[in-house]
Amino acid sequence: MARIPVRKTYKLYIGGAFPRSESGRTYEAEGANVARASRKDLRDAVRAARQAFPGWAGLSAYARGQILYRVAEMMEARRADLASRCAGAEEVDRAIDRVVWYAGWADKLAQALGSANPVAGPYFNFTVPEPTGVVGIVCPEEPALAGVVSRLAPAIVSGNTAVAIASRSRPLAAIELAEALATSDLPAGVVNILTGHKEELAPWLASHMDVNALDLCGADSLAPDLERAAADNVKRVTRGSPDGQSLWEIAALVELKTVWHPVGR
Amino acid sequence: MTEVERTHAAAPAPSGWEYAPSLESRDIVRLEARYGVFAGGKWLEPRSGEWYQTINPATEEPLAEVAQAGAEDVALAVQAAREALESGWAQLPGSERAKYLFRIARLLQERSRELAVLETLNGGKPIRESRDVDLPLAAAHFFYYAGWADKLEYAFPNRSPRPVGVCGQIIPWNFPLLMLAWKVAPALACGNTVVLKPAETTPLTALFFCDILRQAELPAGVVNIVTGDGRTGAALVRAEVDKIAFTGSTEVGKLIQRELAGTGKRLTLELGGKAANIIFEDAPLDQAVEGIVNGIYFNQGHVCCAGSRLLVQEAIAEEVVRRLKRRLSTLRLGDPLDKNTDVGAINSAAQLRKIEELVEAGKEEGAEIYQPPCRLPDRGFWFPPTVLTSVAQSSRVAQEEIFGPVLSVLTFRTPDEAVEKANNTPYGLSAGVWTEKGSRILWMAERLRAGVVWANTYNRFDPASPFGGYKESGFGREGGLHGLEPYLDFL
Numbered sequence: 001m002a003r004i005p006v007r008k009t010y011k012l013y014i015g016g017a018f019p020r021s022e023s024g025r026t027y028e029a030e031g032a033n034v035a036r037a038s039r040k041d042l043r044d045a046v047r048a049a050r051q052a053f054p055g056w057a058g059l060s061a062y063a064r065g066q067i068l069y070r071v072a073e074m075m076e077a078r079r080a081d082l083a084s085r086c087a088g089a090e091e092v093d094r095a096i097d098r099v100v101w102y103a104g105w106a107d108k109l110a111q112a113l114g115s116a117n118p119v120a121g122p123y124f125n126f127t128v129p130e131p132t133g134v135v136g137i138v139c140p141e142e143p144a145l146a147g148v149v150s151r152l153a154p155a156i157v158s159g160n161t162a163v164a165i166a167s168r169s170r171p172l173a174a175i176e177l178a179e180a181l182a183t184s185d186l187p188a189g190v191v192n193i194l195t196g197h198k199e200e201l202a203p204w205l206a207s208h209m210d211v212n213a214l215d216l217c218g219a220d221s222l223a224p225d226l227e228r229a230a231a232d233n234v235k236r237v238t239r240g241s242p243d244g245q246s247l248w249e250i251a252a253l254v255e256l257k258t259v260w261h262p263v264g265r
Numbered sequence: 266m267t268e269v270e271r272t273h274a275a276a277p278a279p280s281g282w283e284y285a286p287s288l289e290s291r292d293i294v295r296l297e298a299r300y301g302v303f304a305g306g307k308w309l310e311p312r313s314g315e316w317y318q319t320i321n322p323a324t325e326e327p328l329a330e331v332a333q334a335g336a337e338d339v340a341l342a343v344q345a346a347r348e349a350l351e352s353g354w355a356q357l358p359g360s361e362r363a364k365y366l367f368r369i370a371r372l373l374q375e376r377s378r379e380l381a382v383l384e385t386l387n388g389g390k391p392i393r394e395s396r397d398v399d400l401p402l403a404a405a406h407f408f409y410y411a412g413w414a415d416k417l418e419y420a421f422p423n424r425s426p427r428p429v430g431v432c433g434q435i436i437p438w439n440f441p442l443l444m445l446a447w448k449v450a451p452a453l454a455c456g457n458t459v460v461l462k463p464a465e466t467t468p469l470t471a472l473f474f475c476d477i478l479r480q481a482e483l484p485a486g487v488v489n490i491v492t493g494d495g496r497t498g499a500a501l502v503r504a505e506v507d508k509i510a511f512t513g514s515t516e517v518g519k520l521i522q523r524e525l526a527g528t529g530k531r532l533t534l535e536l537g538g539k540a541a542n543i544i545f546e547d548a549p550l551d552q553a554v555e556g557i558v559n560g561i562y563f564n565q566g567h568v569c570c571a572g573s574r575l576l577v578q579e580a581i582a583e584e585v586v587r588r589l590k591r592r593l594s595t596l597r598l599g600d601p602l603d604k605n606t607d608v609g610a611i612n613s614a615a616q617l618r619k620i621e622e623l624v625e626a627g628k629e630e631g632a633e634i635y636q637p638p639c640r641l642p643d644r645g646f647w648f649p650p651t652v653l654t655s656v657a658q659s660s661r662v663a664q665e666e667i668f669g670p671v672l673s674v675l676t677f678r679t680p681d682e683a684v685e686k687a688n689n690t691p692y693g694l695s696a697g698v699w700t701e702k703g704s705r706i707l708w709m710a711e712r713l714r715a716g717v718v719w720a721n722t723y724n725r726f727d728p729a730s731p732f733g734g735y736k737e738s739g740f741g742r743e744g745g746l747h748g749l750e751p752y753l754d755f756l
Contacts, residue, residue, distance in 0.1 A: 119727035224527025231522035262721040
C-alpha cells in the first residue's frame with residue numbers, strides 16, 4: 001500500500017514563528033490553503049520588525065554578511081522544495097546566487113556609499129550609510145522566489161528589518177523561503193512575511209506610522225494610493241526591480257549620517 | 266517699555282557691555298519699486314495681475330512690490346525652463362556648465378556686501394551673520410558644485426548619469442540666498458534647468474540673483490524665479506516639472522509628498538527638526554555654553570537644525586543653566602544692520618505669533634521661563650532669547666518645532682537615557698554632542714537617529730558636507746557628493 005504523504009500547512013512568518021492568521025482566514029492559491037493575513041497580523045509583523053531592528057542594525061557588518069551567507073546555505077539545502085514552488089531549478093540558482101551577492105555587500109556598502117568630506121575647518125567630517133528602520137515591501141507577483149529574494153536581500157543587508165507582503169497568486173515560494181530563513185541564524189523578526197490579499201494589507205502597511213520606508217515593487221495599480229498614505233510619516237518610497245540586483249537597491253533604503261568630529265591638540 | 270522689559274526690570278543689567286552703534290550702510294542696495302516674474306531671462310508682468318509688498322521685518326517698512334505669481338506665470342516659467350533644457354543646456358559639456366557656475370560664485374563674492382545688506386534688510390537677520398555665514402557659504406556652494414559638473418561619471422561609476430530635467434525648487438525664508446545656492450548649484454551642475462520659488466517674505470536676494478545671472482551671461486531660461494505665497498508653490502508642484510525639491514515645514518512637505526503620489530515626479534524634502542544638543546558632565550563648559558547659544562539663538566532660532574532641546578547631564582544642569590543665563594544677558598538684540606547685533610528681528614508677524622503661542626503653551630504645561638532684560642524695538646517683530654526650564658519630555662515645547670529663539674532644557678543621567686530622549690521625536694535632522702571623550706562622541710553619533718551630528722560644535726555648514734534628515738525631517742541630501750544624486754537620473 002502506498003504511503004499517504006504528510007502535507008505542509010502554509011502559514012505566516014512573524015517574529016521568527018509561523019502563526020496562522022489571527023483572523024482564522026485562508027485563501028486558496030497554487031492548490032493550497034494559504035493564510036490570509038489581517039490588519040492585526042500586519043501590525044504584529046511591524047512590531048516584531050521594530051523589536052528586531054536595534055539588534056540587527058547593531059550587529060557588525062561582518063556578522064550580517066555571515067548570516068546572509070548562511071541563508072544561501074540553507075536555501076541550497078532546500079533546492080528541491082524551492083524549485084517546486086517557482087519556475088524551477090534555474091530560478092532557485094539565481095535566487096541563491098543573489099543572496100550570496102548581497103551577503104558580500106554587507107561589509108562593503110559603507111565604503112561604496114559613504115565618504116570623508118573635506119570641510120573648511122578643524123573637523124574630521126564623514127558620511128556613513130545607516131539602515132532607515134522598518135521597510136515595508138509589496139513583493140512582485142512574479143517571479144515567485146526570485147521576486148521575494150530580490151526585494152528582501154537589499155533591504156536587510158544594511159541592517160533594516162522588513163515586513164513583506166508576498167505575491168498573492170504565487171505565495172508558496174515566500175513561505176518556503178521563510179522556512180530557510182528560520183533555520184539560518186537570522187534573528188527573529190528581521191524578516192516577516194505575510195500572505196493574503198495585497199490590496200487589503202498594503203494600505204495598512206503604507207500608512208503604518210512605525211514603518212520608515214516602502215518598496216512598492218509589486219504594488220501595480222495600488223501604487224498611487226500607497227504613495228499618498230506613505231506621506232503620513234514621510235516614508236521613503238522606492239520601487240525596486242522584481243528580478244535584479246544592484247548596489248543602488250541597497251542605497252534606496254539607507255539614510256546618510258554626517259558626523260563633524262573635532263580635531264585639535 | 267515693553268512687557269518683557271517690565272517683567273525683568275529687577276534682573277541685574279549687564280555692566281560694561283555698552284557698545285556704540287555700528288551701522289552697516291544700506292546705500293549699497295538699490296531697490297526697484299517693483300519686481301515681476303523672471304522667466305526666459307526676461308522680467309515679465311505677472312499674468313495674475315497680482316502684486317504684494319515685501320517689508321523689512323525689523324521696521325515693517327515696505328521695501329518693494331513683488332509679483333504674486335499665479336498658475337499661468339508658473340507655467341510660463343516652466344516652459345522657459347523646458348525650452349532652455351532642450352535647446353542646449355543639458356547637452357552643453359560639463360566643463361562649460363562648470364564655467365558658468367564658477368562665474369556665479371565669483372560674482373556672489375564680488376557683490377557679497379550688497380547681497381548681505383539686502384538679506385538683512387528683507388529677512389531681519391543680523392548683518393554679521395549674513396556677511397560672515399550666508400554669503401561666503403552661498404559662494405562656496407557654487408564653487409563646490411561647479412567642479413562637479415564635468416566629473417559626474419566619477420561620482421557615479423557604471424551609472425551613466427544624466428539630468429532629471431526641469432526642477433521646481435521651493436525654499437524657505439531663514440537663509441534665502443544660501444538656500445537658493447543649495448538648490449540651484451547642484452541642479453545646474455547636473456545639467457538641469459530650474460524654476461525657483463523664494464519664500465513669500467524674503468524674495469529680494471533671489472530677485473537680485475537674476476542680475477548676477479545676467480552678468481554671468483547664463484543662457485536665458487536656465488534659471489527662472491517666481492515669487493508669491495503658498496499658492497505659487499502649489500502651482501509649481503502641480504506644473505509640468507520633472508522634480509520638486511522643497512525645504513520648509515514638515516506639514517507642507519507631507520502635502521507635497523501626497524500631491525506628487527502617482528505622478529512619477531522625483532522629490533526631495535528637507536523639513537523640520539527638534540534637535541537635541543547634548544551636554545555631558547565632562548564637556549568644556551564655556552565652549553559648550555557658546556555652542557548652546559550658537560545652536561539656538563543663531564539666526565533667531567529660525568534654523569531647521571537648531572539645537573532647540575538642550576539635554577544636559579544632571580550633575581552639571583544647574584551650573585550650565587546658570588552660565589547660560591549669564592551669557593544670555595550679554596546678547597545684544599536690536600537693529601539687524603548694526604554690526605554688534607547678535608539677535609535680529611523675527612522674520613514675520615505670523616512667525617512671531619507662532620512663537621508666542623508655543624511659549625505660552627509651554628508655560629501652561631509647567632515650564633519656567635527666563636528672558637534676559639532687553640529692550641525690544643517699538644516697531645517690527647521681536648522676541649527675546651528665551652530659556653524654558655522644568656520642561657517635560659511630553660510638553661509641546663519639547664516636541665514641536667518652534668523655529669524661534671526658544672530653548673527647552675531637559676536633563677538626563679546616563680548616555681543611554683540621553684540617546685533615548687534625543688531620539689524621542691518624529692524628527693531626525695541633527696544633534697549635538699559635547700564631551701571631551703572621543704570614544705563617547707562616536708558611540709553617541711552611532712546611536713542618534715539624525716542626519717547630521719555635530720560634536721563639540723553646532724550649526725556648522727560646508728558645501729562638501731551632506732545635509733538632510735531622518736524620519737519626518739525629510740529625505741535626500743544637499744551638499745557633498747551625495748547632494749548630486751537627487752538631480753540625476755541613471756540609465
